[in-house]
Amino acid sequence: IPEEFHPRSIYPEVTTVIVIGFPIQLPILETAPSIYYHELYKTVNSLLDLRAYELSVFLNDKGYPSIYLPRDGYAGIDVLLEKPFAFFSHKHAAYLAGLGSFGQNNLILTREYGPRIRFTSIFTRASIKPNPLRVEDLCTRCLRCAKSCPVGAIRTEGEFPPPIDKKLCAVRSAELWSKHKSPCGICIKVCPVGEDRKLFNRTDMSIYDGKGPRxxxxxxxHVQKYGTL
Structure with missing residues (x-):
C-alpha cells in the first residue's frame, strides 16, 4: 500500500484496522440499474457508516481511542470524474483483514457473497489479533464481469487483478445518476462466486444470458420500468 494511503497517514496513532461489511441482496441487485438497487445501495452505505461510528464510540468508551471512516470518502460522481480515488481503500483493508480475495473486477470476493458486499473500516489503538490472509483465490477467471461491463472498464489480459478504468466507470455512474438509478452493479451481479447464489436459487448463470426461466x-x-428516468 502506498504510504499516502496507509492507515497511519490518516490516523498516526492507529494500531489496528477493523473492517466490517454488509451484503448486497442478490435478487435486488439483479434489477440493476434500477431505483430498487439504488435504494438498497444507499441503505447499505448508511448502515455501514452508522455501525462503524457506533463501534468506534463503543471502543472509545472502553478506553481505546478509535475513529470511524466513511464508506466512500468522496463527495460525488462529479468528483470521481476528476479525481477517481478516495483517501483510503476499504477493499484493500478487507483483503489484508483476511475477508476475501481479489477478483477480475478488482473487487473483493468473499466465499459467502462473492463481490456482493460493501465494506468500511474503523481505526483503533486497541491491539487486536489479526485474522490471517485468505490465501484461497476465489475468482474463477470466467471473465463474465469484463464481458458484461457496458463501458469496457474491466481488462481481460495483463496483471491480475487488472486495474479498472475508473474514468469509464465514473462516466457510466454519472449517466445513471442523471436518471436516478446509479450505481451500475452489473459486474457484481454476474459474478458466479458466492454462497448467496444457492440461498436465492441463482446458480444457473444462464439467466443473465437471456436464457432460463422468463x-x-x-x-x-417490471422494476426497471418505474421510479427512474
Missing amino acids: KYRRAWA
Whole structure:
C-alpha cells in the first residue's frame, strides 16, 4: 500500500484496522440499474457508516481511542470524474483483514457473497489479533464481469487483478445518476462466486444470458420500468 494511503497517514496513532461489511441482496441487485438497487445501495452505505461510528464510540468508551471512516470518502460522481480515488481503500483493508480475495473486477470476493458486499473500516489503538490472509483465490477467471461491463472498464489480459478504468466507470455512474438509478452493479451481479447464489436459487448463470426461466427477466423488467428516468 502506498504510504499516502496507509492507515497511519490518516490516523498516526492507529494500531489496528477493523473492517466490517454488509451484503448486497442478490435478487435486488439483479434489477440493476434500477431505483430498487439504488435504494438498497444507499441503505447499505448508511448502515455501514452508522455501525462503524457506533463501534468506534463503543471502543472509545472502553478506553481505546478509535475513529470511524466513511464508506466512500468522496463527495460525488462529479468528483470521481476528476479525481477517481478516495483517501483510503476499504477493499484493500478487507483483503489484508483476511475477508476475501481479489477478483477480475478488482473487487473483493468473499466465499459467502462473492463481490456482493460493501465494506468500511474503523481505526483503533486497541491491539487486536489479526485474522490471517485468505490465501484461497476465489475468482474463477470466467471473465463474465469484463464481458458484461457496458463501458469496457474491466481488462481481460495483463496483471491480475487488472486495474479498472475508473474514468469509464465514473462516466457510466454519472449517466445513471442523471436518471436516478446509479450505481451500475452489473459486474457484481454476474459474478458466479458466492454462497448467496444457492440461498436465492441463482446458480444457473444462464439467466443473465437471456436464457432460463422468463420469470426472472419479467421481474427485472417490471422494476426497471418505474421510479427512474
